[in-house]
Each structure stands twice: as structure tokens, then as C-alpha cells.
Amino acid sequence: MIGFAALVVLLPFAAALAGMLLGRRLRPALVAVVPMGLATVVSAGIAVTQWAQPGVRAGTLTMxxxxxVPIGVSLEVNGLAADVALMVCCVALAVQVYSVAYVHERYSSYAAFVSLFTAAMLLVVYAGDLLVLYVGWEVMGVCSYFLIGHHWEDRANxxxxxxxxLVTRIGDVGxxxxxxxxGLGAHTFSIDGVLAAPLSHTTMVTGTLLLLAGVAGKSAQFPLHTWLPDAMAGPTPISALIHAATMVAAGIYVVARLYPVFPAASLAVLGIMAAISMLGAALAALAQDDLKRVLAYSTISQLGFMAAGLAVGSRDAAVFHLLTHGAFKAVLFLGAGCVIGVTGSNLLRDMGGLRLMPFTFWSMTIGYAALAGLPPASGFFSKDAIIEAAQSSVFSTPMPRTASSLGGALPGWCAWIIYLTLLVTVLLTGAYAMRAWLLTFFGEPRGTYEIREAGPLMRWPLAALAAPALLLGWYAVFSGELRPHFGSAALALLLALAGAGVVFLIWNQDPALDPARRLPAPLARAFQRAFYLDEVYTVAIVRPAxxxxxxxxxxxxxxxxxxxxxxxxxxxGLAGVLRRAQNGNPQTYLTGLLAGVALIALAVVILT
Amino acid sequence: MISIVLLVVPLAGALLLFVPGVDRRWYGVGVSGVTLAVALGAAAGFGYGHPGRMQYGVNAAWAPAIGLRFHLGIDGISLPLVVLTALLTFLCFVYSLRYPPSGRLFTALLLVLEVGLLGTFLALDLVLFFVFFEVVLIPMYAIIALWGGPGRRRAAYKFILYTLLGSGFLLVGILLIGVNAGTLDMVALAQRHGAGLSHGVQVTAFLLVGLGLAVKAPMWPLHTWLPDAHTEAPTVGSVLLAGVLLKMGTYGFIRIAVPMAPAGASVWAPWLGLLAAIGIVYGALACLAQNDLKRMIAYSSVGHMGFVLLGIATLTPVGLNAALFGNIAHGLITGLLFFLAGSVKERYGTGELSGIGGGMLSKAPRLGAILTFACVASLGLPGLAGFWGEMLALLGSYQPAPGLPRATFLTFMALGGLGAVLTAAYFLRLLSAITHGPSIRKAPVAALNRYEYLAWVPLIALTLAVGLWPKALLDLTTAPVQLLLGGGR
Structure with a gap:
């Protein structure tokens, strides 16, 4: 079993090496897609085995x-890892296929970095040792760097x-x-060893708070989120894979993986970070002009949702949302790629009338419905699970924490903040999803472009991911813990519909205009600049450095x-002074000599 | 026996150059190639079951009247450095087939330099160590002074005077140890762990030896000879200077200062750690403001050697492991970086970032790609060689040896972390400035030639191999490092 897990990691890694070393001599598209397809099949096999026979399967290559403390080169498959790895493989495969048609410049190096990234992400997911996880964690970061800068001719990219x-690296040091x-507290870097070790409360709080720095960086949570909107400079399939479905979810995954060592104090900090992130990012998404930036802020906001789920004690709900979000956000980004391919612009004000692209339109409609949390799309169920968990952490006895009784429950005020922020964010999510959907697909075309559906290599991955984005939620109906609860589900649905409805009514007055025009101007500017945090960092950190x-x-x-x-x-200078004495005049030397003798004689007489 | 062969081959090669007609184009490559083969033979025949034991030992009387012995040997600590030295010298000769300088004198100097470097890592007698340590200076001085850039004379003087000053301290410290302990045998002295040396002697000896080695390392604030020497030195000079010469300092710390004067080490370790931590941050900040490629890589060495010194300052096995790992990684990566800097300067006619302008990935894609690889390796990406040394140094300072102030070392660890971020910042700034963006050059840039590939591919491959499989190196050094610190832990 663990050999197969290693195979899943090594296949894309081999593809990356082959792509980088041999480049265009092979057929780069085949080198990228075929190993990824094999890895997907194997990871599906692992996941099915894991569903049939749950358990922990681990293996160590060497110490x-x-x-x-020794480092174990080890992998581990458990239920969580198997599911997340399967999601990663599916999205990566879809993105690789899509990229064959989408990326034209320097395709072979691009595909190789995507493969390397996938291998690194899978290493994070299957890692059995904290330092092995860290290796994957950093390699993901550097692949993200290379892929964002794929079009490096433009200095802005x-x-x-x-x-x-750099922003993620700051978190990674923590x-x-x-x-x-x-690791030193538990005398092992093995993840299971750390989870089983009797750690002191101080060690747990310090260790997990430091981990959260890295989580905030990778998962783009306040205050280290500012890199993600700018990362949209990368090619759109990359945004789908790295900056929506997988890498940014790695932070959430790590917290879920190490959940038992997170005491309530650390979870409270995570919860506050999540609340600020989800609300602030949702507001920012409301006023963005650029479709990809809308989606980027929505990713920050949705990652905040997952972090909130973890904070209020429901690991399963958070992971469930991670999986559904992986599917629907990948759909939205790949769809955005098709849209941008037609309009030639990222800006919402250049779009409109694109519902004549049926595949793209319907896939993205499913994606937006899932994002806003409308049934029957998957997001409705996963969001509800989180809101339900938050609600019960406010109103009833705290949810039983899996495998951990340490640290007690979340403070009441913190649970309240998270719960209320979740509700407000649901409202805002409905609003910005509606705005983006309307501006992209409805009204008259606002540019001079010829509307035609994307080619099959782009169309089919989109449709393939739209299926889980629509259907994955039904898993909750048949499971125990995640089943929708009427109260919270109805409340969330009403709020989402209210947000979407308001935007629709404003838009309906004049479909040619942006509904965000109704925001007061200073507020709109603040949202658009994401509350000027970039400017603050420039003044407070970059310039002093x-x-x-x-x-x-x-x-x-x-x-x-x-x-x-x-x-x-x-x-x-000193030599110059001393040289004066060495002037070659015997008379001076003789005088000096006699003076010396006199001084010595004097000294002998006085001192003895 | 093989230890002697390692020294005799390059030395004989250098002497043979006095015979007229020997000086062929491939001569240097041949001699250093044979040396490298011998070094690889030593590595192949090395008893990996006992990396802590001195192997290939040679111990002959040299000057019996004053107790000097010609004592050589290789253990897990010196083996990687010996191979690194032989490899880098060989690659320098390969590179010189295409790029100046070359010629009879240059070949002879480089071979003598190799003798000194190898001898330093092989020597097991304190005075013998010092002799080889000094042998290195003259050829390096000559290489900078004869084939350097416009400011070569000044830089060469500064290099030799500064390091000679350090050597003075080193010699006094060595003699202080030798006279008080009654032996110059490094193995015996290391096994005694300072027994027989009074506390005061140990404190003084560590300070003196440490000062001498710190100049070489270089440790902040004794580093200012380095940027000048690097900027002016010809490419191969820079490669060997950064790749091997600096390691003589940190190697000396591990082989001499720490095991022979442990009480002195405990007293000075927090200060060493402080200067190392300052060096990390300071070096990175200085890099951030440089506009010259070679100068920037030189300052980056100050930062990287700061991590090595920080590892030593923790006085833990893991810290010393970190230092030895960092030595090798820095030798591979910075060696490669200086090769690259030389080739960039050769093609663009300038080493100024603003003069190169940008767009290297479009004008010279391979050169740009390898430069990117080297920078990413140097900023400490896990999976490449640079990471493990830095990570283990930070791990060591999280839990320094008992008796050292823990809180102080935690501060150093935090400073090291800050340095890691700044290191990433300046390398990415470098890549942005010269590999990205539109190219301002009209003329095409020559593609890489086969000599460059030959010289660089081994370094790239080793950076990857050591990074992906750090166990290979750590298994060599762990046992001897534990012996040097007194076994136990």
C-alpha cells in the first residue's frame, strides 16, 4: 500500500525531471499527462482500499x-490523506489536460513545474514525518513562484x-x-509520534501557534494573505490548481492532520484569523474589477470558512469543505480561463453575454451555485456542516474534539464572533458570486469578441470537474455527522439568497452597469484596495528593510x-614617525645609544 | 599511503612544470583529474562502518627534536572536504580550458594551492596543519594579484595581510595548546577533550585560535577582505576561495578549537553565536543593496558561513553536523554561483545588475535556468543541498549544549530565521533583475559551451543528490562529531 503511495508521489516527480532535462525532445504533453493519469488511477485505488478497509498504513524507507532527533523518510496513508490525495490528483490531471490547449509559450517547462508541484503537494499529503512534509511544503512554494512568474517578460508578473x-516564506520560517x-518536545518528527506524545500544554500552544504562521502564509489567511490576489498574474490553470484547489488548502490540511495537538488557545487564534480573512476578503471580492481577483478573494474567504470549521471543532466539516471547494473553485478558474480566452481581458467590464458558451456557462453556474452555497450544489452541504458546527459551539455544549480532551472548549466570545462572521460572509458570498456571474454571462457583450466555446481539451476537464462540484455534497446526506440540519441550512440559504437577490435587483435596473456602483465611493475604493493593507506593509516593512x-x-x-x-x-603613519629616527645620521644614532645607556644605568641605580 | 599520494600528485605536477615542454593545454586537467581519481578512490575504499576512526593514516617523524610529526589521516569529517577540494580544483582546470587565466605559472599555482588545501584537511599534527594553512595563502595571493580585475593589487594585499594577521593569532593559540599539553598530535589532543589544560589556557587558546580561524571563515566583523578579494579575483580564484578556502576556518573550529579547548568553547560560544547570527542578517542585508553580481555572492558567503558558525557555536553534535553539511553545500552551490557569475560577466561584459539589465531567460535560456537553479539552491530550498545545513544549525540553536544560555540561542535562532527570509529576498531580487523582464541587449548572447557544461553539471548533480539524500553526508559526520564532543550525547 505504502509503495503505491510512493508511486503516486514519484510518478509526477519523474515527469517533472524528464520534462526539465529532456524538454522538447520528448512530447512534453504526453510526458506531463500520462504519468499524472497513472498517478490518479493509483490514488483512486488507494482511496477505495481505504474506504473499504479504514486504517492507518505507514512505511519508513530509512531514518x-x-x-x-532523527528524520524518518516515511509516508503514511489514512482516510484523510487518501481523500485529499485523490482530489489533488483529479484536479491536477484536469489542469494538465486543460493546459495542453491553454499554454503555448514554453509549455514544456510549464508542464514540468506543474508536475513537480503536484509531486510536492502529494508528498505533503502522504507525509509521515514533519520534515518530509516541510520539504514538500517548500517545494510547492517555489513551484508556485516559478509558475506565477511564467510570463516573466512582464516585470509585474x-x-x-x-x-x-517571500510572504509565504515569512510564515514558513515560523x-x-x-x-x-x-518534534523536540516529542523526541520524534514522526507525525504519529508527535500526536501520541505526552506534550506539555506550553509546548502544544507554542508549537501550534508557530505552525499557524506557516498555515496563514500558505493558506492565505490574514495577515499573510496579500500575496494571493497578486498571484493571479500566473496562467489561469495554475490559479485553478495551486491557488485555489491544492496548495492554498495545504495549510488547512496540515491543521486537520495535526488536529489533536491543537489546543483551544491556538484554535481561538486560528478562528479569529479566519473570521478577519473571510469577512475582509468577501468585502474585497465585492468590488474587484478583475474576474480572477474576485475568485482569488473568494478563495481567501472560503479558506477562512475551512479554518473556522477547524476552530469550532469540526475537522470533518472543514475537510469536507476543502474537498468540495477544490472541485468547485477549480471549475470556476478553468471556466474563467475559457472566458478570458474569448474576451482577451480579465476585467469584468469587458465581459458580458457569454452564456452562449454552453459548457463554460453551465459549469461556472454550478461553480457559482456551490460557492454561494445554493442546493443542490456541493458547497451548500459543506458550508452547512461548518455553520452547524459553529452554531452548536455557540448554543450548546462544545462539540467533542476528536482524540483530544486537552485545552477545553473555545472561549464563548470567540465562538460567537466566528458564528456571526460566518453568517455575514454567507450573505456577502451570495452577493459577489451573483455579481460576477451576471457580469460575465448576461447582458450585452461589452467587448468586440467572437463568442465561441473553448476547444475539447479545455471543455472536457471543465465538465469533468463540474460533476463533483455538483454532486459531491450528496455524500453528506448519507453520512452521519455531516448531514444537513434544517435550522442552520435554512438560515444560510436565506442569507445567500438575500445577498444574491439584492445584487440581482440592482443589476436588473440597468444590466449594462456594474451593481457594485451602488457602494459609497470611499467604501468601494477601500474594498477594491483590500483595505490598503498592501500600502501599510510597504510603508511599515518593505521600505524600512x-x-x-x-x-x-x-x-x-x-x-x-x-x-x-x-x-x-x-x-x-606610525612608520613615518619611527622612520625619523632612522635617518642615517651616525651622530643621532650615537646620541641615542649614549642616552639609552645612561637611562639604563639610571634605572639600575634607582631600582636596585 | 593514499593520503600521501593525494599530496604528492599535485605537488609533483606543479614541480614537473619546471621541465620545459611539459606545459600542454590539458596538463592541469590531467594532474587534477588524477588527484580527483585518487580522492574518489579514497572515498570508495573508506570504511563507512567506522567513520569516526582515522583511516589511511600516515605517521612519520618529521622534526623529532621539537616533536613534529608528519601525521596525516582521513575520517568522516575530512573525507567530504577532501573530495570537494579535489573536485572543485579539477572543475576549475576544466573551466580554464576555455576561459583565462591559463598558462604554466597559473597551472603551477593552482596545483600548489590544491596541495595546501588538501594538506589542511589531511593534517593531524598542529604545526603541520598550520604549515598547510599558510601554504594556501601565497598561490591565492598571486592568483588575485596577477589575474584579477582592476583593483587586484589592493584586494590581494588586503587578503594576504588580513589573513596573515589571523594566522599569527592561530599560531600562538596552537603553540599555547601544544606547549601546555605536551603534544602536537591532533588525534590525541581531541581525545583528551582539554584534560591537562587549565581553564585559563583553554579560554585563551580558544580565543586566539578562534580569531585566526574567524578571519578565514569569515566571521562578522572580520569579513571585509572577502568582498574585495572575490570581486577582483578571476573566476576560478573566486570559486576556490568561496568553495574551499573559507571552509578551512570552520574546519579548524571543529577539528581544533572545539575539541581541544572545550572549556574555552563553552565560554566563547555565546559570543561566537552572536557574531554568527549578526553575520547572517548583516550579510543578507548587505546583499540586498549590492549592484555587483560577484560582490553580492561574496556577501552571501558571509551569511551562509554565519549559519555554519552558528551550528558550531551550539556545541552540539547536530550543530557540528550542520556546520559540516553547510560547508559542503556552500562549496558546491557558491562554487557554481561564482562560475556562473564569471560566465555572465564574460558574455555581458559587466557584472553590474543594472548593466546586465534583464531578460537573460530569453537571451541565454540555459544560463538563466542554471543561474535560477543555483540561486534557489543557495536560498535554502529543501530538497537541495543548501537547506539541510541551515535547518540543522537552527535546530541546534533551538537546543544548544547544556550550560549554554538557552534563551540567548533562541534569539539567535530567530535571527537566523529572519536571515533565511532576507536571503530569499535578495536572491529573488537578483533573479528578477537579470533573468526576468525584457532584454535591453540587442546583440545575441553566446550559448553555453561544453567546458561550462563539464564544469557545472557535476556541481548541479551533487547539489541535487546531497539535497535529496542528506543521509549520505550525515552518516559520515555524525559519529566523528560525537567523538569530538566527548561521545555521550
Whole structure:
């Protein structure tokens, strides 16, 4: 079993190596797609085995002895990992197929990086050791950097790529330190070992808070979320794979994987981060001009949903939403790729009337319905599970935490904040989803483009992902814990419909105009700039760092090196003084000699 | 015996150059190739079951009147460094087939340099160590002074005077240890762990030896010779300077200062850690503001060697492992970076970032891609060599040796983490500036030639191999490192 898991990781890795080394000599599309297809089949086999016979299957290739805590090169398959890996493989396969038609420039290097990314993500999912997980975690980050900057001719893309890498790297340093705290506390880096170890409460709080820094970076949560909207500079299939379905979900996955070591204090922090992220991002999504940026902010917001689910104690609900979101957000991005392919613009104001692209229209409609949480699309069920969990954490005894009784329940005020924010966000989600849907597909075309459906290589992956985006939710109906509850489901549905309805009514007054025009101007600007956080970071962090760097460079030359060179000048100066005595005049020498003898004689007389 | 062959081959190669007519184009490649083969033979025949034991030992009387012995040997600590030295020298000769400098004098100097470097890592007698340590200086001085850039003379003087000053301290420290302990045998001294040396002697000896080695490493604030030397040195000079010469300092710490004066090490370790941590952040900040490719890579060495020194300062087995791993990784990656910088300068006629302008990935895609690889490796991406040394150094400072102030080292760890972020920042800035964007050059840029491939592919492959399989290196160093620190832990 674990050999098959290794195979799932190694297949895309081999594809990446082959693509990078041999490049165009092979057929890059086949090199990218075929191994990914095989990996998908194998991962499906693993998932089916896991459903049939639940259990933990682990294997260690070797132990790397560091002279402190050893690192185990190990993989582990459990129910969570098997499901998430299958989702990752499916989305990656769809994206690889889609990219064959979508990406024209430097396709072979692009496909190789997508393969490398997929291998890294699968390594994170199947990792049995924290440091193995960290390796995958960082490799994902660098692949994200390369792919965002795929069109590096444009300096703006290059900047976006650098920003994405650096912001996440800040979090990753904290993540690594968190691994140290937990690993040295438990005397093992093995994930199961850490979960089973009797850790002190302080260790758990410190370790998990540090991990959360990395989670905030990767999963684009406040305050490290600012890279994600800019990351939309990358090719659209990349946004679907990395910046919607998989990499950004890795942070949520890690919290879910290590859930038993997260004490209530850390979950409260996660919950507050999630609340700020989901609400702020939903507001920002409401006013964006760029379709991809709408989707990016919506991703931040939905990741906040998952984090909130974790915070209120329902790991299953959070993971369920992770899976459905992976499907429907990938659909939305791939659909956006088709739309952008036709209109030649990312801007909503250049779109309109595109419902004549039936595949794209219906797939994205399913995607938006799932995003807004409308039945029967999958998002309705997964969102409801989270809201239900939050509701019960507010109104009744706290949900029993899986495998952990430590730390007690979430503080009441924190649960309230999360619950209310969830409800407001549902309302806003309905609104911005409706706005994007209407502006893209309805009204008159606002540009001079010829509307035609995308080619089969783009169309079919879209449709293939739309099926789970529509149907995955029904899993909840048949499961125990995640089954929809009438109260919370009705409330959420009403709120979503209210948000969507208001936008529809405004739009209906004049379908040519953007419904967001009704927002007061200063508010609209603040939403559009995402509350000016980028500007704040520029002033507070970037500029001081650059100034400090300039200062160091100058100080190195003017102070430290000047000190060193000063010794040379000083030595020469001193030599100049001493040289006066060595002037070659015997008379002076003789005088000096006699004076010396006299001094010594005097000293002998006085001192003895 | 093989230890002697390792020294004799390059030395004989250098001496043979006095014979007229020997100086052929492939001569240097041949001699260094044979040396590399011998080094690989040593690696192949090495007893991996006992990496802590000295192997291939040679121990002959040299100057019996003052107790000097010609004592050589290889253990798990020196083996990787010996192979790295032989490999980098060989690759430098390969690179010189195409790019200046070359010629009889240059070949001879490079071979003598190799003798000194190999000897430093093989020597097991304190004075012998010092002799080889000094042998290195003259050829490097000459290489910078004869074939360097416009400011070569000044840079070469600074290099040699600064490091000679350090050597003075080193010699006094070594003699202090030798005279008080009554032996110069490094193996015996390391096994005693300072027994027989008073506390005061140990504190003084560590300070003196440490000062001498810190100049070489280089440790902040004794680093200012390095940017000048690197900027002015010809490409192969920079490669060997960064790739191997700097390691002599950190190797000395691990082989001499820490095991022979452990009490002194405990006293000075927090200070060493502080300067190392400052070096990490300072080096990264200085890089962020550089406009010259070679100067920037030189400052990046200050930061990377800061991680190595931080590992040493923790006085833990994992910290020393980190230092040794970092040594090798830095040798591979920074060696590659300096090769690349040389080739970029060769093609663009300038090493200024603003002069190169951008668009290298479109004008010279292979060069740009390899430069990207090297930068990403250097910023410490897991899965490539650079990561493990840094990660283990930080791990060591999370839990330093008992008796060291834990909170202080936690601060150093945090500073190291900040340095890791800044390191990523300046490398990505570099890549953005020269590989991305539109190209301002009209003229085409020459594609990579076969000498460049030959010189670089081994480094790329090893960076990947060591990064993906760190166990290979860690298994070599763990046992001897534990012996040096007194076994137990």
C-alpha cells in the first residue's frame, strides 16, 4: 500500500525531471499527462482500499540520523490523506489536460513545474514525518513562484511571483520553528509520534501557534494573505490548481492532520484569523474589477470558512469543505480561463453575454451555485456542516474534539464572533458570486469578441470537474455527522439568497452597469484596495528593510572596512614617525645609544 | 599511503612544470583529474562502518627534536572536504580550458594551492596543519594579484595581510595548546577533550585560535577582505576561495578549537553565536543593496558561513553536523554561483545588475535556468543541498549544549530565521533583475559551451543528490562529531 503511495508521489516527480532535462525532445504533453493519469488511477485505488478497509498504513524507507532527533523518510496513508490525495490528483490531471490547449509559450517547462508541484503537494499529503512534509511544503512554494512568474517578460508578473514566495516564506520560517518545538518536545518528527506524545500544554500552544504562521502564509489567511490576489498574474490553470484547489488548502490540511495537538488557545487564534480573512476578503471580492481577483478573494474567504470549521471543532466539516471547494473553485478558474480566452481581458467590464458558451456557462453556474452555497450544489452541504458546527459551539455544549480532551472548549466570545462572521460572509458570498456571474454571462457583450466555446481539451476537464462540484455534497446526506440540519441550512440559504437577490435587483435596473456602483465611493475604493493593507506593509516593512539594507551596505564600507583600512594608514603613519629616527645620521644614532645607556644605568641605580 | 599520494600528485605536477615542454593545454586537467581519481578512490575504499576512526593514516617523524610529526589521516569529517577540494580544483582546470587565466605559472599555482588545501584537511599534527594553512595563502595571493580585475593589487594585499594577521593569532593559540599539553598530535589532543589544560589556557587558546580561524571563515566583523578579494579575483580564484578556502576556518573550529579547548568553547560560544547570527542578517542585508553580481555572492558567503558558525557555536553534535553539511553545500552551490557569475560577466561584459539589465531567460535560456537553479539552491530550498545545513544549525540553536544560555540561542535562532527570509529576498531580487523582464541587449548572447557544461553539471548533480539524500553526508559526520564532543550525547 505504502509503495503505491510512493508511486503516486514519484510518478509526477519523474515527469517533472524528464520534462526539465529532456524538454522538447520528448512530447512534453504526453510526458506531463500520462504519468499524472497513472498517478490518479493509483490514488483512486488507494482511496477505495481505504474506504473499504479504514486504517492507518505507514512505511519508513530509512531514518536520517542528525545527531539530535532523527528524520524518518516515511509516508503514511489514512482516510484523510487518501481523500485529499485523490482530489489533488483529479484536479491536477484536469489542469494538465486543460493546459495542453491553454499554454503555448514554453509549455514544456510549464508542464514540468506543474508536475513537480503536484509531486510536492502529494508528498505533503502522504507525509509521515514533519520534515518530509516541510520539504514538500517548500517545494510547492517555489513551484508556485516559478509558475506565477511564467510570463516573466512582464516585470509585474515577476514582482507578483517574488511577493508570493517571500510572504509565504515569512510564515514558513515560523512553521519550521513550530516543527522544532513539537518534534523536540516529542523526541520524534514522526507525525504519529508527535500526536501520541505526552506534550506539555506550553509546548502544544507554542508549537501550534508557530505552525499557524506557516498555515496563514500558505493558506492565505490574514495577515499573510496579500500575496494571493497578486498571484493571479500566473496562467489561469495554475490559479485553478495551486491557488485555489491544492496548495492554498495545504495549510488547512496540515491543521486537520495535526488536529489533536491543537489546543483551544491556538484554535481561538486560528478562528479569529479566519473570521478577519473571510469577512475582509468577501468585502474585497465585492468590488474587484478583475474576474480572477474576485475568485482569488473568494478563495481567501472560503479558506477562512475551512479554518473556522477547524476552530469550532469540526475537522470533518472543514475537510469536507476543502474537498468540495477544490472541485468547485477549480471549475470556476478553468471556466474563467475559457472566458478570458474569448474576451482577451480579465476585467469584468469587458465581459458580458457569454452564456452562449454552453459548457463554460453551465459549469461556472454550478461553480457559482456551490460557492454561494445554493442546493443542490456541493458547497451548500459543506458550508452547512461548518455553520452547524459553529452554531452548536455557540448554543450548546462544545462539540467533542476528536482524540483530544486537552485545552477545553473555545472561549464563548470567540465562538460567537466566528458564528456571526460566518453568517455575514454567507450573505456577502451570495452577493459577489451573483455579481460576477451576471457580469460575465448576461447582458450585452461589452467587448468586440467572437463568442465561441473553448476547444475539447479545455471543455472536457471543465465538465469533468463540474460533476463533483455538483454532486459531491450528496455524500453528506448519507453520512452521519455531516448531514444537513434544517435550522442552520435554512438560515444560510436565506442569507445567500438575500445577498444574491439584492445584487440581482440592482443589476436588473440597468444590466449594462456594474451593481457594485451602488457602494459609497470611499467604501468601494477601500474594498477594491483590500483595505490598503498592501500600502501599510510597504510603508511599515518593505521600505524600512530596503533602507536598512542600504544603510548596512554603506556602513560596511564606511565603518567596518574603514576601520580595517585605517589600521593600514595608521601603520604607515606610525612608520613615518619611527622612520625619523632612522635617518642615517651616525651622530643621532650615537646620541641615542649614549642616552639609552645612561637611562639604563639610571634605572639600575634607582631600582636596585 | 593514499593520503600521501593525494599530496604528492599535485605537488609533483606543479614541480614537473619546471621541465620545459611539459606545459600542454590539458596538463592541469590531467594532474587534477588524477588527484580527483585518487580522492574518489579514497572515498570508495573508506570504511563507512567506522567513520569516526582515522583511516589511511600516515605517521612519520618529521622534526623529532621539537616533536613534529608528519601525521596525516582521513575520517568522516575530512573525507567530504577532501573530495570537494579535489573536485572543485579539477572543475576549475576544466573551466580554464576555455576561459583565462591559463598558462604554466597559473597551472603551477593552482596545483600548489590544491596541495595546501588538501594538506589542511589531511593534517593531524598542529604545526603541520598550520604549515598547510599558510601554504594556501601565497598561490591565492598571486592568483588575485596577477589575474584579477582592476583593483587586484589592493584586494590581494588586503587578503594576504588580513589573513596573515589571523594566522599569527592561530599560531600562538596552537603553540599555547601544544606547549601546555605536551603534544602536537591532533588525534590525541581531541581525545583528551582539554584534560591537562587549565581553564585559563583553554579560554585563551580558544580565543586566539578562534580569531585566526574567524578571519578565514569569515566571521562578522572580520569579513571585509572577502568582498574585495572575490570581486577582483578571476573566476576560478573566486570559486576556490568561496568553495574551499573559507571552509578551512570552520574546519579548524571543529577539528581544533572545539575539541581541544572545550572549556574555552563553552565560554566563547555565546559570543561566537552572536557574531554568527549578526553575520547572517548583516550579510543578507548587505546583499540586498549590492549592484555587483560577484560582490553580492561574496556577501552571501558571509551569511551562509554565519549559519555554519552558528551550528558550531551550539556545541552540539547536530550543530557540528550542520556546520559540516553547510560547508559542503556552500562549496558546491557558491562554487557554481561564482562560475556562473564569471560566465555572465564574460558574455555581458559587466557584472553590474543594472548593466546586465534583464531578460537573460530569453537571451541565454540555459544560463538563466542554471543561474535560477543555483540561486534557489543557495536560498535554502529543501530538497537541495543548501537547506539541510541551515535547518540543522537552527535546530541546534533551538537546543544548544547544556550550560549554554538557552534563551540567548533562541534569539539567535530567530535571527537566523529572519536571515533565511532576507536571503530569499535578495536572491529573488537578483533573479528578477537579470533573468526576468525584457532584454535591453540587442546583440545575441553566446550559448553555453561544453567546458561550462563539464564544469557545472557535476556541481548541479551533487547539489541535487546531497539535497535529496542528506543521509549520505550525515552518516559520515555524525559519529566523528560525537567523538569530538566527548561521545555521550
Amino acid at each position: 536520517v540520523h542528525t545527531a539530535a 515577476s514582482r507578483a511571483a517574488v511577493k508570493a514566495f 512553521f519550521l520553528f513550530g516543527i522544532f518545538v513539537l 530596503v533602507a536598512l539594507a542600504m544603510f548596512v551596505a554603506i556602513a560596511d564600507h564606511k565603518v567596518i572596512d574603514a576601520g580595517v583600512e585605517g589600521t593600514a594608514t595608521g601603520a604607515r
